[in-house]
Amino acid sequence: MIPSDANLHPKFKRRAFLHTAALAPSASVLGMAGLAVSAEGQQDHPLTLSKPRVDLAHLPTPLEELPRLTKRLGGPRLLVKRDDQTGLALGGNKVRKLEFLVAQANAEGADTLVTSGSIQSNHCRQTAAAAARIGLRCVLLLGGKNPGGTSEGNLLLDRLLGAEVRFGEQTLEDVAKTLRAAGRRPYVIPIGGSNAVGATGYVAAMEELSDQLKQRSDNVDWIVVPTGSGGTQSGLAVGARSLGFAGKILGIGVGEPADETKQRLTPIANTTARHLNLSERFKPDDFEVNSDFLGGGYGVMGDLERKTIRMVAETEGLLLDPVYTGRAFGGLVELTKKGFFRKEETVLFWHTGGMPELFVSEYAGSLL
Template identity: 45%
Template sequence: MNKIRYERRRYTAGPTPIEKLERLSQVLGGPTISIKRDDQLGLTVGGNKTRKLEYLVADALRQGADTLITCGAVQSNHCRLTLAAAVREGLKCQLVLTEPVDGYNPQANGNHLLFHLLGVEKIEVIPAGGDTQPVMEKLAQELADQGRKAYLIPVGGSNEVGSLGYMACAEEIEQQSWESGTVYDYVVTASGSAGTQAGLLAGFLARQSDIKVIGVNVSRDRAAQEAKVLDLFASTAEMIGLRGEIRPESVRCDDRFVGPGYAIPTEEMIEAVKLVAQTEGILLDPVYSGKAMAGLIGMIREGRFANENHVLFLHTGGSPALYTVPQLFIPERS
C-alpha cells in the first residue's frame, strides 16, 4: 500500500457544506441543484487548491523543504493558497507569475495584493505563454546554492499527489450523500489544470460510485482537456494501487464556455455570476467557477439533465478576482 494517501496536513476543520440552491433551481426550471462550498475551505479566502495543498505540503515537509515554489497567473488562486500554506507552516514561498496580455501591473488588486500582504519572499514575472518550469528550477537552484531546500509545486497543484485532495473530496461527498439521503447524479466543476476533475474521478472509482463528473473547460479545447484529465486520472490511480477499470468515456469535458480564452470574460460568465449572486447570495469568480456555472446553466437550458436529476456544483473559490474586474458588474451611469 502506498502510504502517501494518508500523509496529509489539515487546513480545514471539517467537511465543506453542501447547500441546496432552491431559488436558482426554480429560476432555471431544470434539475435540483446543490453546491459544494469548497470556497469555504481553510487558508486565506479558501478555494479548491487547499485540498491539494494538504497533500503537497505534507510531501514537502517530509522531504525537509524550507521553501515552496509554484507558478500561475497574476491573479492565481493557487499561488495565493500555496503562499498561505507556507505561512501556516513557517515556510518561505516564491512565485513565478505569467504576465497578462494587457501587461503586468505591480500594484494590481485581488490575489496579487494578497501575495504581498501574506509576505511572498520573491515574485518572478515572465512573458505570457512562457515556460514556468525552468524558471522555478532556476529559483530552486539559487536556494540550493544558499543551503536551502525548495519544493516545486506545478501549476494548480495538479499532479498525482495534489489529486489525492479530490479523491478525499469524492469520499466526503459520498459520506454527505449518505447522511442526507440525497443521491447525486452529476458533479459539475471547472476543469483547468485537471487535478480536481481527475481526483474526483479516482475517488468515485475507489468508492464504486455511479456519480458522473462533468468538467467545464476554462482554457483548452475538449480533446486536449479530456486527454489531460484522463492521463492524470490514470497516473493517480496507478500511484495508489487503485484496482478498477479506468474508462476513457468517464472523462467528460465541455469546451463551449471557454470563450476567447483563459481568464477572458464572456457574457455567459457575467450572467452566471450575477444570477447566482442575486438568487443565492453566493459569489463566484470570473475565471473558474463563473465559467463553470455558465456551463451548468447552458447545459440545463439545452435539456442535458432530466428534471428528476440532482446536480452538485463544486464551487472552486476564487472570489478575490472579482475585485479586479468591477467594470463587468457595475452598470455605467447613463
C-alpha cells in the same frame, strides 16, 4: 506508508490507526456502503488515509441546496459543494491539494514552496497562505510582466502573505536550482498542484461527499466542476470510480478544448490511482468534459460569466468568480436550458472558489 502522528492534525490521527489495523483496503470492492464508521460516528476515508496530510482546510465543506436557483431555472434540483469555504486565506480548491503537497514537502525536509501560475492565480495565493501557515517560505513564479501599480486581487494577497513574487521567462526548475545553490531546500509544486499528490486531495473530497450524501440518504446524478490544470476532476474521478459512485462528473473546460483536457486528465488520474495503490485505470474517453463555453479564452470574462455571476449572486447570495466558477456555472445554466439534464435529476455544482478575482479592476470594472 502510514503517516507519522507528528504530521497529523488530531482529526486524522485515530483514522490513521484504524487504517493501519485494516491495511490498505481494496477500494474497488468497498462501494459507497464500504466506508467504515468510527466509534465516534465519524466516517473514515480509507482511500487516502495512508498518505501524509497536514490540516489546512475547514472540512467537511458545506453541502447546500440551491432552491431559488432550481426554481428560477426550472430544471434539475441543484446543490452546491462549498469548496470556496475551505477556509485558508479565502479558501478554494487548492487548499485540499495542499494538505497533501505540504505534507510531502515536510517529509522531504523542504524549507520553501515554489510554484507558478498566472498573475491572478488562486493556486499561487493558496500556496503562499499554506507556506505562511506551516512556517515555510514561498516563491511564486507568475506568468507575464509585472503589472506594476497597486497590486490587486490574488497578487495583493500573495504579497500580503509574504510570498516572494517573481515574473518572467524562467522555469520552475530554474528557480529551484537557484534556490538550491543559495542553500535553500525548495519543494516544487506544479501549476495548479495537479499531480498525483495534489489530486489525492480530491480523492479525499469525493470520500467526504459520499459520507455527506450517505448521512442525508441523498444522491446526485451529476457533479459539475470547472476544469483547468485537471487535478480536481482527476481526483474526483479516481474517488468516484473507487467508491462506486453512480453519478457522472462533468468538467467544464475553462481554457482548452475538450479533447486536450481529456488528454490532460488521463495521466493525472492514472498516476493518482497508482499513488494510492488503487487498481483503477483511465482512458481519455472515461472523462466527460464540455469546453463549449471558452468564449474569448482563458481568463476573459464575457457575457456568459457576467450574467451568471449576477444571477447567482442575486438569486442565492452565492458569489462566483469570473474565470472558473462563473464560466462553469454559466455552462451548467446553458446546458439546463438545452435540456441536457433531466428535471428529476440532481446536479451538484462543485464550487472551487476564486473570489479574489472579483475585485481585480479588469473584471470589477465591467461586472455591473
